[in-house]
Amino acid sequence: MLFNSIEFLLFLPLVFFLYWSINRDNIRLQNILLLVASYVFYGWWDWRFLGLIFVNSVIDFICGLQIEKSKARKKHFLVFSIISNLGMLGFFKYFNFFINSTVAVLESIGVSPNQTSLQIILPVGISFYTFQTLSYTIDVYNEKIKATKDPIAFFTFVSFFPQLVAGPIERASNLLPQFFTKKLFDYQQASFGMKLILWGLFKKMVIADNCAKIVDPIFDNIDSAAGFELIVGVFLFSFQIYGDFSGYSDIAIGVASLLGFQLMTNFKTPYFSRDIAEFWRRWHISLSTWFRDYVYIPLGGSRVKSSHAIRNIFIVFILSGFWHGANWTFVAWGGLHAIFFIPLFVSKKNRVYTSENQSLVPSINEVFQILLTFCLVSLSWVFFRSDTISDAFNYFYGVLINPFLPHNFSFFGYEIRLLIIIFLILEWMGNGKYNWMERIENNKYRKIIYVLVAFIIVFFGSFTENMDFIYFQF
Structure with a gap:
């Protein structure tokens, strides 16, 4: 079930209404509702995935209890949890990769083995919930948290639908206690959640999906694309993947806020970083x-x-x-x-900058640092986006040898340029300590700005393709 789908548009209000209709003192019943809703949400893609996440939850719930209970054997249960989690992740995600890589190495030395490969369906979000449950058992082992004895709360923590399939990867120390806390509906928190959902949809449907319409044909036709097109394709993919992934995170945090939960911030305007070290403190945190x-x-x-x-x-x-x-x-x-x-x-310059000490008006030196960092990050995205290493090098090669200008210069339209400019202005307003919505909280024109953002989504958002979020494949 996609966040930007009709199904979710019907699903979320129903869950919201039922959740807040339950007696606030009945925390367990609220958790049961969230667990059922999360399994419906996850099973919408493929009901077979539910068995995997259920087994994963059972293993780590039992391991957590045994790690806390059996001091002499707690390391054995930790190892079992790690092997089980990474074993399932490795099988579903990396089996064919290792088989194909081994075959390629053997063939390079003249050996022709019988190749075995399986048509394995990659469960959506397996990397995210695997790391989330791993952190739970490791933290219980290190005595940073207590093992939970409530299976409903734990299963809901593992499968919590807002952040299940593409993060943020929550720590048990932050999210799990919230399933034991009485929730009171907070209008301010819900209002902020709605604003985050709006901004996340803008990032996904307006920026990411419109960039994809230009990026995909360029990466699919490297040989025939002009050098300038290839350069534009790289930079637009940078906006595509950021709008896509951070948009999902914003929607996830916003949906959780509607239900009274607080998730960690996953992005802090990373493309305004002044070096790579700062970038990684602000990207996929x-x-x-x-x-x-x-x-x-x-x-x-x-x-x-x-x-x-x-x-x-x-x-x-x-x-x-x-x-x-x-x-x-x-x-x-x-x-x-x-x-x-x-x-x-x-x-020793990897801790020089933080997003909090970045001024609203950048210096010339900061502008240069930001542009250089953005170019380095965009350069690396070529490998990320390409199907093979050779495709990535062919992309760079095409920039150098293909005719620089295309025959038809209209491929990079004014609409996407204008939308990216609006996006960057709002992002810059949110650069540093606060996001742009917090900065305009006391501005008398804030409602007009939100209406304009909604207007842009309706008129410029991509509704026909209904594109998946990029990070669903991870």
């Missing part, structure tokens, strides 16, 4: 902090000698790339970001 806390720090982080710290950085970025998909292009994307990041780490 729930994933980057997950790898920091559960991979980078356990490996020693930056507290070890420099060569080991650099190794740890490479491991984190390579794993981050591999998390996105079973393709060497994602590994290359992660490795490229590691290469961009390491000079900042070595020169």
